[in-house]
Amino acid sequence: MQAGAGQVEELCITGGTVLTMDEAGSLIPDGALLIRQGRIAYCGPTAALPPAADSTRRVLRARGGLIMPGLINAHTHAAMTLMRGLADDLPLDTWLNEHIFPAEKNLTPQAVYWGAMLGCLEMIRSGITAFCDMYLFARQVARAADDAGLRAVLGEVLYDFDSPSYGQIDNGLALTRDFIAELAPHPRLSAAVMPHALYTCSRGLMERAGALSAETGACLDIHLAENREETAQVQKMWGARPLAVLEDLGLVNERLWIDHGVDLNQAEIERLAQAGARVAHCPESNMKLASGVAPLPAMLAAGVKVGLGTDGCASNNDQDLFGEMDSCAKLAKAANLDPTAAPAEAVVGLCTSRGAVAFGLPGELGVLRPGALADVIVLDTDRPHLTPMYNPLSHLVYAARGSDVVHTVCHGRVLMAEGVVEVMDQEEVVAKARQQAMALTGREVL
Numbered sequence: 001m002q003a004g005a006g007q008v009e010e011l012c013i014t015g016g017t018v019l020t021m022d023e024a025g026s027l028i029p030d031g032a033l034l035i036r037q038g039r040i041a042y043c044g045p046t047a048a049l050p051p052a053a054d055s056t057r058r059v060l061r062a063r064g065g066l067i068m069p070g071l072i073n074a075h076t077h078a079a080m081t082l083m084r085g086l087a088d089d090l091p092l093d094t095w096l097n098e099h100i101f102p103a104e105k106n107l108t109p110q111a112v113y114w115g116a117m118l119g120c121l122e123m124i125r126s127g128i129t130a131f132c133d134m135y136l137f138a139r140q141v142a143r144a145a146d147d148a149g150l151r152a153v154l155g156e157v158l159y160d161f162d163s164p165s166y167g168q169i170d171n172g173l174a175l176t177r178d179f180i181a182e183l184a185p186h187p188r189l190s191a192a193v194m195p196h197a198l199y200t201c202s203r204g205l206m207e208r209a210g211a212l213s214a215e216t217g218a219c220l221d222i223h224l225a226e227n228r229e230e231t232a233q234v235q236k237m238w239g240a241r242p243l244a245v246l247e248d249l250g251l252v253n254e255r256l257w258i259d260h261g262v263d264l265n266q267a268e269i270e271r272l273a274q275a276g277a278r279v280a281h282c283p284e285s286n287m288k289l290a291s292g293v294a295p296l297p298a299m300l301a302a303g304v305k306v307g308l309g310t311d312g313c314a315s316n317n318d319q320d321l322f323g324e325m326d327s328c329a330k331l332a333k334a335a336n337l338d339p340t341a342a343p344a345e346a347v348v349g350l351c352t353s354r355g356a357v358a359f360g361l362p363g364e365l366g367v368l369r370p371g372a373l374a375d376v377i378v379l380d381t382d383r384p385h386l387t388p389m390y391n392p393l394s395h396l397v398y399a400a401r402g403s404d405v406v407h408t409v410c411h412g413r414v415l416m417a418e419g420v421v422e423v424m425d426q427e428e429v430v431a432k433a434r435q436q437a438m439a440l441t442g443r444e445v446l
């Protein structure tokens with residue numbers, strides 16, 4: 001990181017309770033962080049903070065709030081902010097085939113860029129510092145994530161019908177290959193191979209996608225086992241359950257990243273754990289599309305690498321992982337008739353330390369300790385709905401909101417301080433996104 005316009009050599013966050021999310025669950029009262037070159041250099045009591053090396057140190061004050069790892073969003077489509085509230089209260093196939101796919105035929109690079117900027121703005125404001133995104137015109141999502149200063153794994157969606165982005169699938173695979181190479185040197189962004197789903201991709205496409213993932217070492221991210229209807233459709237088209245199809249294709253390995261994973265049986269859960277595959281759990285999207293309840297307690301017990309995802313704004317309808325954590329914990333309890341299912345500590349882990357394992361940066365992300373990547377947020381806990389605070393983990397899941405985040409830092413760069421986003425012009429992003437939404441859907445918005 002260079003000193004210069006808006007950037008500093010050293011960043012300190014002082015005077016808050018540090019929730020480290022390390023294995024011991026350490027809390028540091030009146031703690032501080034010192035950040036240099038995108039990483040944490042010191043994590044300990046404010047009183048023992050090393051003195052400034054030079055005059056370019058910037059200080060963010062936590063004022064008794066909570067200093068914690070930035071949240072990791074394991075599955076989203078950031079540009080789908082443009083379709084927030086466009087088609088609600090519908091089942092997945094009707095929602096997708098009759099509303100979302102037709103709207104996406106009109107997508108342009110500009111629409112995706114401004115939609116993704118709006119998604120990034122929403123994520124910064126609610127404490128998300130890393131996300132995994134599948135969409136069309138993925139280079140525009142990369143441009144937005146880069147402009148926003150966020151960390152991301154990105155991919156161009158691949159399917160067998162013509163894409164408004166790349167046309168025919170040969171171009172989509174070539175684009176993915178180039179995209180992986182282009183992003184490889186980037187400190188915060190990387191690319192993955194992203195076939196949409198088994199009901200939109202042929203065997204030939206899946207084989208080529210798998211070969212590209214094996215050749216490059218990039219993850220293969222796919223919507224899988226989202227509901228029982230999908231399983232029935234895949235059984236009809238492919239002659240086997242979704243995970244068995246991937247097994248037959250040789251794709252069940254540590255690079256596999258499945259989104260939703262609702263209709264999984266115990267044997268499939270154990271296979272995912274044994275293979276080291278990742279699952280993005282998206283409880284709010286699964287509830288809204290009535291897809292069902294993913295077997296979260298069984299996945300956690302089996303040791304599957306699970307992260308928490310918001311999914312896109314057309315099926316959620318926001319990018320707030322605090323709300324998602326609340327839904328995640330309560331849904332698991334209600335569905336299993338067990339109040340101990342998905343306890344607060346485990347659910348915060350899904351967005352931090354455990355989420356980092358799914359994200360592919362175990363121990364580097366989702367934890368505050370010297371040497372870790374400096375993705376950090378601060379919550380103002382001096383608010384009526386967060387008073388009193390016996391246990392920060394409880395508040396994060398059951399009481400806090402994205403709007404309680406006051407400072408957001410990613411890779412050592414301040415993205416938001418005192419509630420003011422510093423990396424983009426918020427009014428411009430909102431206005432441009434509104435214009436693009438109207439152009440995309442042909443509908444007036446309020």
Ligand SMILES: CSC[C@H]1O[C@@H](n2cnc3c(O)ncnc32)[C@H](O)[C@@H]1O
Pocket residue numbers: 077096100101104134135136157196197223226285311312315
């Ligand atoms: C997002 S790029 C690929 C494609 O996926 C569509 N999509 C968004 N959410 C879901 C979901 O929950 N299941 C299946 N497909 C989904 C999106 O609109 C894009 O067309």
Ligand SMILES: [Zn+2]
Pocket residue numbers: 075076077223259311312
């Ligand atoms: Zn999705």
